[in-house]
Amino acid sequence: MKKSRSFLFAVLLLGISVLSWTFREDLFLVSKNLDIFASVYKEINMNYVDETNSSDLMRTGIDAMLESLDPYTEYVPESEVEDYKLKYVSTQYGGIGASTVFLEGKLYVNDISEGYPANRSDLRSGDQVVRINNIAVQGKDRAEISRLLRGPKGSPVTLMLIRDGNVLTKTLTRDEIRQPNVSYSGMLPDGIGYIRLDKFLENSAKEVRDALANISRQQPRGLVLDLRNNGGGILQEAVKIVNLFVNKDVLVVTQKGKNPEKTIAYKTYSSPVDAQLPLVVLINGNSASASEIVAGAMQDLDRGVVIGQRSYGKGLVQQTFNLPYNSLVKVTVAKYYTPSGRCIQALDYAHRQAGRASKFADSTMSVFQTSSGRQVYDANGIYPDVHVAARKVSPVTLSLFTKNLFFGYANAYKKTKPAPADARTFRLSDADYNEFVASLADKDYSYTSKTESLISGLTEEAEKENKLAQVKADIDDLKAKLLGTRKTELTTNKTEIKRVLESQIIARYFYEKGKIEQSFQYDKELQQASQVLNNKTQVLAILKGTGNYKTIGKPGKSAELD
Structure with a gap:
């Protein structure tokens, strides 16, 4: 027994010695590198041939250092703190x-x-x-x-x-x-409640709670929580929002960091507002961070059906630290894990190649299980339970929008036309659309498509390899065909362009609320959500992994209803 205690004591001493030596080595390396950095900074300021701006030099150095980590770790000088708070904290x-x-x-x-x-x-x-x-x-x-x-x-x-x-x-x-977190809430015509949450900043959970209370008074058949294009925000707000629909003392998310104090399990802490109301969560490729925590928790706990497209895949947690002279630094301190234990981070910043982070390979994905035993996957965002193909935007529509060519016509329309009777049913007539097209006669809405970029690259490569003469006729033929499509693109993309123009026009009469309501008539994901919620049998089948739906993409990841 004495020998055993002596051995354990010796191991403990050895461990403490190793840790102390490692700690001292880390301190030495930090001190050494700071000394080198300060010396370089000093010599440049004193000896560089031209005048330098010390603040710019330091900012460049800090930004370059943080850029090597991930895009979410950033330095915020005093002059940008107010904008930072508006973007990430306050509304x-x-x-x-x-x-x-x-x-x-x-x-x-x-x-x-x-x-x-x-x-x-x-x-x-x-x-x-x-x-x-x-x-x-x-x-x-x-x-x-x-x-x-x-x-x-x-x-x-x-x-x-x-x-x-x-x-x-x-x-x-x-x-x-x-700028409210909940930009819209209300009842859809088929008795389904709808809450659109744009961000997870201060009071977002309270706003969702208030919206849910108003909707509940109207006895909805189900609820849609729309997290599309929601880039996230405060993790604790996401936990509170899950708690509105999930019973007390249920694990929502776990964050795990290098430091033990950064490892925290977040559970629901109070009774829910409604743990039974059928729920759909809408996501897309721009749903990130806190949005993925909510969608991932609802999916893992089999509390709601997730509909849309695969989410962004941001599984990292940031914390803000105060620095001297009223500046801040936001640092990635942990990864988060959904209730099933998966981390949905899609990009591997720890193993960059040629300075760029790459996606985790499908072969490295692990399988996890929801509460009812459905298979879900890690390392690539949240896959929807029901997939709806994303609407693609044509290059001409994107060009018209980015060059603000809808702006003038929408303003002119407002001056000459009375307000539509109902934002939800407003559609532009063909005559009005033709008038819009005529207004573009002297406008530049040119763009370079991906196809044209590829042809340009092909031309350059052919010239480098002295093969341009052999393929020039074919390349010129392709260019001519593309030019022909340009002449008709305002006609071939008419439906898509009209949708954007209608949105711009209706906002002139009914502001943001009308803009959202007008979009409902074209919203495929929302229509799919209503279809699901109006069929309780189908909801249960999806959440249990059974029933009349087919898997698409990687088996077990998402479904498309028949």
Whole structure:
């Protein structure tokens, strides 16, 4: 017994010695590298042939260091802290409730938020902004314009505008602008509740709870929680939202970091609002982070049916640390794991190749099981239980949108047409569409398609290999055919272009709410969700992994209803 205790004591001492030596070595390496960095920084400042900006040098060094880790670890200087908080933490700021857009070097009012100072003062989409508080806007960048428009609640801001050739001056009183996490909630015509959650910032769980309470009073047959294009936010808010639908003391997510204090299991902590209401969660390729925590938990716990496309695949957790001089650093401190134990991180930042992170190979994926025994997979986002093919956007539509060529026609339409009777049923007539096409006669909406880029690359390679003469006729024939399709693309893509144009027009009359409601009539994922929720047998079949549906893609990952 004495020998055994002596041996254990010796092992313990050896372990402590190794840890102490490793700790001292780490401290030495940190100190050594900081000394080298400081010396390089000093010598450049003192001896470089041209004048240098010490702050720019340091910022470049910090950014380069963090860029080698992952895109979510970032440094935030004091000058950017307020913007950072608005993006990642808070949903409130002092302003006028209007967005702006630059067109041909001129600044115009774009979207108006209902009920805020811009709306109350009759600012309109298409008003040209010339001066803000007597400061000319010409030559200012986007950040400078935002600083001029924003300010404390109750403070005045004076705008000089041009509308229909007339000069107007309007003085607005800034208000607290709230960008809600829940941008829309209500009942769909078939008795299904709908909540659209755009982000997981402060109070997002409370907003979802309030929306759910309003919907519950109308006794819905089911609920759609729309997380499409939701890039995430605060992890704890995601846990609270799951808790609205899941019983107390159920594991939602586990985060695991290098440091033991970063390993935390998050469980539901209170009774749910409704643990029985049939639920569908909508996701797409832009649903990330906290969205994936919610969708993954609902899927693993067999609490809801996930519909849409595979999610983004961000399984990393960040924490913000305060730095000297009021700056911040946001650091990836852990990976998170859904209730079944899977991490859905899609990109491997630890093993970059040629400086780029690659996706985990399908062969490395592991199989996990939901509460009812359905198979789910890790390392590549959340796969939907029911897959709906994503709508593709044609290059011409994308070009029209990015070059703001819907903007002028939507404004002109609003000036000459009465408000539609109902945003949900609004559609543009063929005559109106032809009028829009005519308005593009003198506009540049050119673009370079992927096919054209490939042809250009082929031409260059053929020239390098001295083979251009042999293939030139074929390449010219391809170019001619592509040119022919360009002449008819406003006709062949008419349905898609009309949808975008309708969205822009309806926002002029009914703001963001109308824009969302008008989109319902084209929403394939929402239509699929309603179909599922209106068939309880089908919901149970999907959640149990049985019934009349077929797997698509990798077996066991997602289904498509017959």
